[in-house]
Amino acid sequence: MYALRDVPGKGKGLVAIEDIPKGTRILSEKPVITTPERQRDDEWLKTHISQQVGSLSEHQRQSFFSMYNLHPYQNVAEQSLGIIRTNALPIEANGVGGGVFLEACRINHACDNNAAKNWNQYIKRHTVHALRDIPKGEEITIYYLGLDSSRSIRQRKLLEKFGFLCSCRLCSLPTEQSQESDKRLERINQLDDLIGHDGMRLNFSLRTLRYVDERVRLYNEHGPGDSGLSRAYLDAAQTAIANGDLARGRIFAERAVEGWQTAFGSDSEEVIEYGSLARNPAGLQLYGLSMKWKTSSNEVPQGLDPNDFEDWLWRREKPKKLEQLEKLADLRNRETFPGFDALPNSDSDLDFYEKVDGTYRPLRYWCFLGEITDSIRLHHLQLELMDTDGKKIPVHFYTDGRGSELAPAQIQKEYTVAVPYGKRNVFRYGNPGIRHEDPQMLKIFPVSLKKLLDLSDQIRRFSTDIDGIRMCHGCSKKSPSLKRCGKCSLFWYCDSGCQKTGWNERGHKASCRLLKDPELLGLFRRGGACDGL
Numbered sequence: 001m002y003a004l005r006d007v008p009g010k011g012k013g014l015v016a017i018e019d020i021p022k023g024t025r026i027l028s029e030k031p032v033i034t035t036p037e038r039q040r041d042d043e044w045l046k047t048h049i050s051q052q053v054g055s056l057s058e059h060q061r062q063s064f065f066s067m068y069n070l071h072p073y074q075n076v077a078e079q080s081l082g083i084i085r086t087n088a089l090p091i092e093a094n095g096v097g098g099g100v101f102l103e104a105c106r107i108n109h110a111c112d113n114n115a116a117k118n119w120n121q122y123i124k125r126h127t128v129h130a131l132r133d134i135p136k137g138e139e140i141t142i143y144y145l146g147l148d149s150s151r152s153i154r155q156r157k158l159l160e161k162f163g164f165l166c167s168c169r170l171c172s173l174p175t176e177q178s179q180e181s182d183k184r185l186e187r188i189n190q191l192d193d194l195i196g197h198d199g200m201r202l203n204f205s206l207r208t209l210r211y212v213d214e215r216v217r218l219y220n221e222h223g224p225g226d227s228g229l230s231r232a233y234l235d236a237a238q239t240a241i242a243n244g245d246l247a248r249g250r251i252f253a254e255r256a257v258e259g260w261q262t263a264f265g266s267d268s269e270e271v272i273e274y275g276s277l278a279r280n281p282a283g284l285q286l287y288g289l290s291m292k293w294k295t296s297s298n299e300v301p302q303g304l305d306p307n308d309f310e311d312w313l314w315r316r317e318k319p320k321k322l323e324q325l326e327k328l329a330d331l332r333n334r335e336t337f338p339g340f341d342a343l344p345n346s347d348s349d350l351d352f353y354e355k356v357d358g359t360y361r362p363l364r365y366w367c368f369l370g371e372i373t374d375s376i377r378l379h380h381l382q383l384e385l386m387d388t389d390g391k392k393i394p395v396h397f398y399t400d401g402r403g404s405e406l407a408p409a410q411i412q413k414e415y416t417v418a419v420p421y422g423k424r425n426v427f428r429y430g431n432p433g434i435r436h437e438d439p440q441m442l443k444i445f446p447v448s449l450k451k452l453l454d455l456s457d458q459i460r461r462f463s464t465d466i467d468g469i470r471m472c473h474g475c476s477k478k479s480p481s482l483k484r485c486g487k488c489s490l491f492w493y494c495d496s497g498c499q500k501t502g503w504n505e506r507g508h509k510a511s512c513r514l515l516k517d518p519e520l521l522g523l524f525r526r527g528g529a530c531d532g533l
């Protein structure tokens with residue numbers, strides 16, 4: 001795939017002698033000489049290295065002594081040490097710190113490298129993989145430094161450590177573009193700190209995901225193949241899984257693995273470890289730290305265009321295209337209508353609240369929905385509700401009337417209770433539930449939760465206008481000239497025949513009556529519902 005050639009200004013280097021596709025393992029090599037992990041003095045090192053040089057084959061010896069040496073020397077031992085200092089690549093193995101590889105050490109540096117080096121602990125070899133398609137004739141390059149840093153820092157380190165001034169594409173950018181690239185790298189590093197510190201401390205919150213989302217976008221702008229990208233996807237996977245979101249966790253883990261697969265190969269530690277995470281995201285120890293984003297592993301939306309898919313994946317709030325959709329909430333949207341486990345348990349949960357002038361205010365609207373399965377009146381009313389996840393939780397009435405403000409006819413099994421801005425509360429006795437204090441902040445609708453969710457589905461299907469076209473609730477035909485139901489204004493029909501079908505056969509008689517309740521309509525009108533129901 002490659003040959004050792006003279007490369008102008010760089011001494012020798014490896015050049016592709018055929019097209020090398022992205023992800024190809026270009027080489028896989030054992031060290032001929034190793035250096036210890038612990039710092040040793042030069043005399044000790046010289047002896048240690050001379051012993052190893054002594055046991056090289058003739059071919060290896062020749063190859064070793066033809067390697068580039070930055071350091072002056074007076075004898076063979078000093079020469080060997082100089083070659084090692086110029087060429088050694090890191091090795092992470094017990095007691096070993098670095099090693100010389102006869103082929104891999106011939107690869108020159110570029111800040112926009114087209115190949116990745118890696119010590120593979122499983123096969124005890126150094127591997128080099130193509131990060132992108134490398135056309136025949138192009139030089140193979142790797143990245144010598146640890147972290148990504150600005151042009152001036154990179155140049156200083158390369159000069160100090162390796163004695164050359166880098167002239168790669170990234171280092172040769174015009175000033176303005178180079179400053180842009182530096183800013184990007186600085187922000188990538190800053191985000192890394194924030195994810196490491198703030199993000200994880202905030203219990204893997206939405207904010208962590210925002211940081212990682214930005215980091216991934218910056219990496220993609222920066223250029224392909226940075227191994228930081230896989231790390232970033234792993235952070236995203238951990239954040240999702242810690243919140244019970246197996247669907248996104250799986251996809252993020254798959255993306256992390258895909259990057260490592262390209263850069264390190266399928267037998268690398270990263271691909272093996274995180275490949276099993278992608279197959280079984282629930283196996284992560286952090287799984288379920290919270291269940292506020294709960295999904296199953298295959299709950300992935302189908303048929304979205306790539307941009308919408310990314311918006312879903314990263315939980316980006318995006319402006320909706322349709323005016324109608326903005327007005328009418330989807331009661332199955334778990335962000336707006338979370339199950340009990342996903343509710344905040346305090347005002348300081350920054351996914352739900354922001355601090356303004358010293359007090360916490362909701363960042364957005366959310367509403368807990370649960371169906372009554374039981375009720376008890378002791379010194380206060382206690383309702384037992386079943387939420388959208390099938391979990392049963394108590395609601396304790398600590399209103400002035402202790403629950404007497406509700407008429408007995410309202411408290412019926414299978415009716416649905418809505419609690420805007422509901423919070424999880426731990427009671428001194430009994431199971432965690434909701435502590436209800438303000439009578440305005442709870443409403444009961446005479447319909448089961450299942451029927452309410454079905455109604456939500458129907459509203460989205462039949463009342464949404466897509467470029468002026470709606471679907472007839474009677475016959476499901478799409479048309480730009482339907483007429484709306486005069487009562488609820490939410491369902492549309494071709495003519496009175498279709499309206500009759502909708503009314504008598506497709507359940508609109510019952511749903512239209514329900515939708516007469518302004519408070520139920522308020523539940524669907526997300527915006528209007530922001531101040532309670």
Ligand SMILES: C[S@@+](CC[C@H](N)C(=O)[O-])C[C@H]1O[C@@H](n2cnc3c(N)ncnc32)[C@H](O)[C@@H]1O
Binds near residue numbers: 066067106109
């Ligand atoms: C590990 S060796 C790489 C192989 C070396 N070019 C040779 O001829 O054996 C590292 C040395 O190669 C040279 N080198 C590597 N990358 C370079 C680059 N981008 N520009 C100029 N010299 C480079 C430097 O002299 C550096 O100290």
